[in-house]
Amino acid sequence: MSRPPVDLVPADGPAEELTHNPYNTVTGGIWRTRRHGRPAVLKLITPPGREGPAHWAGSADPGHWNYWRREVEAYRSGLAARAYADAGLAAPETLAVDERPDGGVALWLADVAGRTGTAGTVADLGDVAARLGAGQAAWLGRAPDYDWLARDWLRDYTLTRPVVEPVPWDHPVAVAAWPAPLRAALRRLWEHRHALLAAADGLPRTLCHHDCWPMNLVFGDAGPVLLDWSFVGPGPVGEDAANLLLDTFLDGLVDVALLDEVAATVVDRYADGLRGALDRAEVARAVRLTGAAKYFWLAPLMLGRAGGGTAQSYDLRGEAEMFAGRRPLLELLARWADEQLR
Template sequence: MPEVAAAPAEVREVLGVPADRAVFEPLTHNPCNGVTAGVWRVTGGDRSAVLKVLTRTKETAVSWAASNDPRHWNFWRREAYVYGAGLAQVWQRYGIRAPRLLECAERPDGDVALWLEDVPGAPATAWSLTRHVDHAHRLGAAQGTVGAGEDTPWLSRRFLRDYTAGKTTGEALLDTDEAWQHPLIRRHFPPGLREDMVRLRHDREWFLTVMESLPRALCHLDQWPANLRADGPDAGVLLDWAFTGDGALGEDLGNYLPDCVFDLFVPAADLPGLAKAAYDAYVQGLRGSGWRGDEALVRLGVCASAVKYDWLAAMMLARADEEPVAYGGEGTVPAELRYRERGLALAYLAEWAAEARLLAPRLGFPEAPSGR
């Protein structure tokens, strides 16, 4: 049994077997996040569960450090509160739920252990495009009905602003000719992408202000295929509610779609078609739930959410000579494939950003700063 997971009483309570008869299988997660001490599938007898240990004492980079501020995007106890308050199940009637909480244990060292249902359904990393579109429809229905939770003190606030503020790797390289002449970059970053990414970084404050001024919704804020599993043919189970909080209507969808490509779950060539179908389904879900707002504001929320990735091009410039590591540090991916797919996806996000700059003034927002 891993030391950080050691809790014989918890194993017996949840699985009904002695701890020495339980098998701990490490699960892929972000090892940089200071909130997460570890994640395991624990099997004992004919039962299994997922154990996630939350902590505030893990040493990590400042950009991923755990926070004691309940409004901070990386508040270390938030996920325990989300489960304990039942908030993780508020979208269940619309076909999106969280794993069932089996036990929440406060440990003597101050850590919190979440014992969760081991969901057997197929991960969204292997879903068809149609299944992704179905999820967008369910998400629209849920966010059109459930309020933003303004009075809940431990939901995150200003997620986009604070999350992106810590992403500075390679920032200076955006204006460096040599970085853009790297063979990998020249082969796979489309013409014009440099100017688009420089402008997106330059306009960051404008985009963030727009996003913070749009209609609000309860948002998961970490929706991507690795955090979603099937729950039968017409529903999904959404994992990892650690960032949950206030966001713009459309922000979760604006995160989900590019992440399908960035981590190689959907080919970049399919992104335009997927994004159109998913957006239409999301709006249909909103309307079906009774939402009667201005659809143009939703479109602006999706397009302006491109600002979440204003740092990604710079980071890729900085790491062009490194072997790309897969999510969770498990193995590598071909550099040519990653740079080609991400280059195309970033170019698509530049189109979103351009659309947001045109749309916002028509809706009463100030115009974006002039291009550099």
């Protein structure tokens, strides 16, 4: 456990470190603490150059998928607060944005009281999807005029995942957990990744959060609150709904037995939220296509790391359990990809 700098929180003050992705070099730490006697969350944003994995390196390029100041600008400009506000999907209140002498930024946000996203019900996730659809309907075909928005987040993020070829499709861990037809379908998904991204390029564009999942949601008394605006930018319609659906189960934080029910609910309620801006069949296609395009790298990356004992940010399962636990999710991805590639 680490503590925030003592000039921000007194040495004897409360500072609870919160779970986050430690590999993303933009994030220097996140703590639940207090500011002027008020419950607050402190997030340290660090400039490029901090040591860490190359595929999680921050960038000084404002359009880069991991531009280091994007979340700072999203809160300071008010975009995070107003992006989906009319649909009842809020962002935390910004308490302060402090530029630090070391070049970093201390981002102070109100601590949101409520149930964590992983405690959400199927109905809760459907409600978020509906609000997301309504919020994104208002952004169809347009985007805010900020140069720090992610240029092409889906393509740039996915193509930088550290997959090493040749992919060991018949690794013993995979053979034990995934039947041969599934491995063959996942191989097709990987080999047709560029075609999937190209197809996603043809979808209507909207303003995407790009990281909508339970760890970035709080179900408060006044409605759901969406955290972490580090990746906001234009993207294909359906992408955030697909991410919400898939990431709910990816790390074993929610029972995968709910996958089919959540999938049906999220797609249906997202279409409800779009209120006819797109045909319901086109909405379903968009979610499936962007979901396949978002995670074409997942199985190859897992196989490349098999046997290495690589630590995960959120998934605390052992390797064999993780491979088995992700099978229903990968089967869904494979079906979606095959539908798009026919």
